[in-house]
Amino acid sequence: MKIPTADPATFALSDWQSFVSEQGHKPFRARQIYRWIHHRGTFDPEQMTDLPQDLREALGELGLSEPGSVSFVYEAADGTRKILLDLKDETRLECVLIPMTSVGPDDDDDGEPVGSRVRVTLCVSTQVGCAMGCTFCASGQAGLVRGLRAAEILAQVYVARRYLKESEDLRNLVFMGMGEPLHHYDETKRALDFLTDPDGAAISPRRITVSTVGLVPGIRRLGADYSGKIGLALSLHAADDETRSRIMPMNRRYPIAELMQALREYPLPPRRRITIEYTLIRDVNDSEAHADRLASLLRGLPVKVNLIPMNSIEASDYRGADQDRVSSFQGRLAARGYSCFVRTRRGDEVSAACGQLALKGIAPERLVRKLS
Template sequence: MRSTPLHPVARLPEEWSASLAARGERSFTAKQVFQWIHRRGVLDPAAMTNLPARLREHLAAEGLGEVLTPERVHRSEDGTRKLLLRLRDGATIETVLLPSVSGPGSHAQLDADAAAADDEDDDAAAEADAAPRVRVTQCISTQVGCAMGCGFCASGVAGLKRHLGAEEIAGQVLLGRAMLEEGEELRNVVYMGMGEPLHNYEATARSLRLLTHPEGINLSTRRVTVSTSGLVPEIARLGADFGGQIALAISLHAADDETRSALMPINRKHPLDELLAALRAYPLPRRRRITIEYTLVAGQNDDPAEARRLAKLLRGLPVKINLIPMNPIEASSLGPPAQERVAAFQEVLTQAGYSCFVRRRRGDDVSAACGQLVLLGAKPKVRRALG
């Protein structure tokens, strides 16, 4: 049973139908309200001009309005924009807009985050004649802080402060879409920002239903990726609840339990054999692949022998691998390997038959790159080399 009322922005059309029918409103008004919020991105009831005045007053009284406010926009030299957002309780989170140009003659210059949600095989022919445009991937957060404590990530420096509500998760996309620039199109959404999405399962799942609803933004499930550090029961739940249609990315980062447990404490609860069994059981649609995210940390997990272990570990799974040279963070003395080391690691995996990509560094000059999103005001606690 829900202990607190569902925020208006978090309601699905059928929930609007029930609540408005109880007030004697006509049945079609539920669809109108949902479309105002999630298709048009309008959260001010006074601007919902085709609704009766009495209903607009009721929606305002219920608290319908902006759930987060853009406080600062950091623009990278490469076009990446990191948005610092303030929530109603004063907490702050970050979300990132990653533009990438595609069209005739380009080869979908996607960041690896975008590639995680963007298996292009089915769309390549249809888009071959499309006009050039800027396709944007948005990286969104699901928690204020994070409880996972991964050694290469800034988001968990201060620990978990609170979960985000579904309205705050989906609200990032509503706001991000409103802040697109001329010629830009929101193409992909990746749950790879602050927090562990599956640790906040109920709100994450509800936000997925909001963002993919045909009466709202109507994002294709093929364009939405949920990344997890390896919460095994919730991986199974996500697969069951969405029929495997939501793309899955796994933060793996090591091919043996000892190394992975040192980098990622969650591995002590859900070790690799348990995690790999969950991936094999995930109801992946035909021609879809799981994304394996592997942050390369100098001296920790970047040896070619480790690449060979990884190739063996993943054998038989439909995967693609994103290698991520660690982005520097203030809270850690760890860092990325030399470029030659990264290339050698990739070569081992490529020769083993895997699709393997090295993530281009995007937005690191404004601390918007992978692992750099941080809770404002968090006091850094420096993490030393592991092992």
């Protein structure tokens, strides 16, 4: 059998079986390597201490190594930890550990500790920068540097687990960091396949949420590929095409009516809901009329709504909604029967809004693509 030339960090189990056989080792070594990577979370052959030395050396020669190294970990007073990974091509990516959060896919995940354990959500990036061009977002303003390889997506999960505290459990993964996961579908799917593989990271798909600006073909693919088991979050941010196109250029390609149709057809399992993300921007989308429009738009859909007072960013003149506007917006939705949470701005002091930290220090010439 021929060894594939693909990235060894994301070899399938069958690829490892071919590899160990060519190296003259017993078949069970393949599963050992696979579990070291996806269960124990290391890509470094030297850490794989129960493998024979010659096999570890062969793995090194094959090119198996950590996709990135941790350059900084910033911890906020509320326990939010932002982890910056330096990749081999000198780009930088970020992921954020958020304790006791309500942004995960669980309807029962109310942010309370379970017994003495603390639930933690990891926010994962799929691209360095982003091409979607949302006008209120740091990543959107800076543009796309590049998509991440599946191994670089996986590395965020495997590395972040090392930064959990004794009392914490990694409960949810949310693909809500830098980038648009459905704009980078193939590598995102490869990572999801390893994360949900019972022989791999063995994370239940219901603990994973993929967030999108509303790329309709991607929503349909995700629904079909995972039978709706992967949670879906939609960054909606406005309930009319005029406002939404102004702050989210991608709305011109997939307007709201088309998007709502894709949501209605997403094959959600019973009792699951789609998360609607709505960033409240002062004097743009935060009035009671906007709330009423949102309530009408979502009628009949199984959703919960997360309201996010906007983080101010250097690259934009937009400002977050005032507290009284946030409260009245939430009240209007709640009065119409919607589950509606205000997401607290966890980790403001570590710049946990997407893209704010990792893009600092990237030379402009590395920002290769930006939607106009």
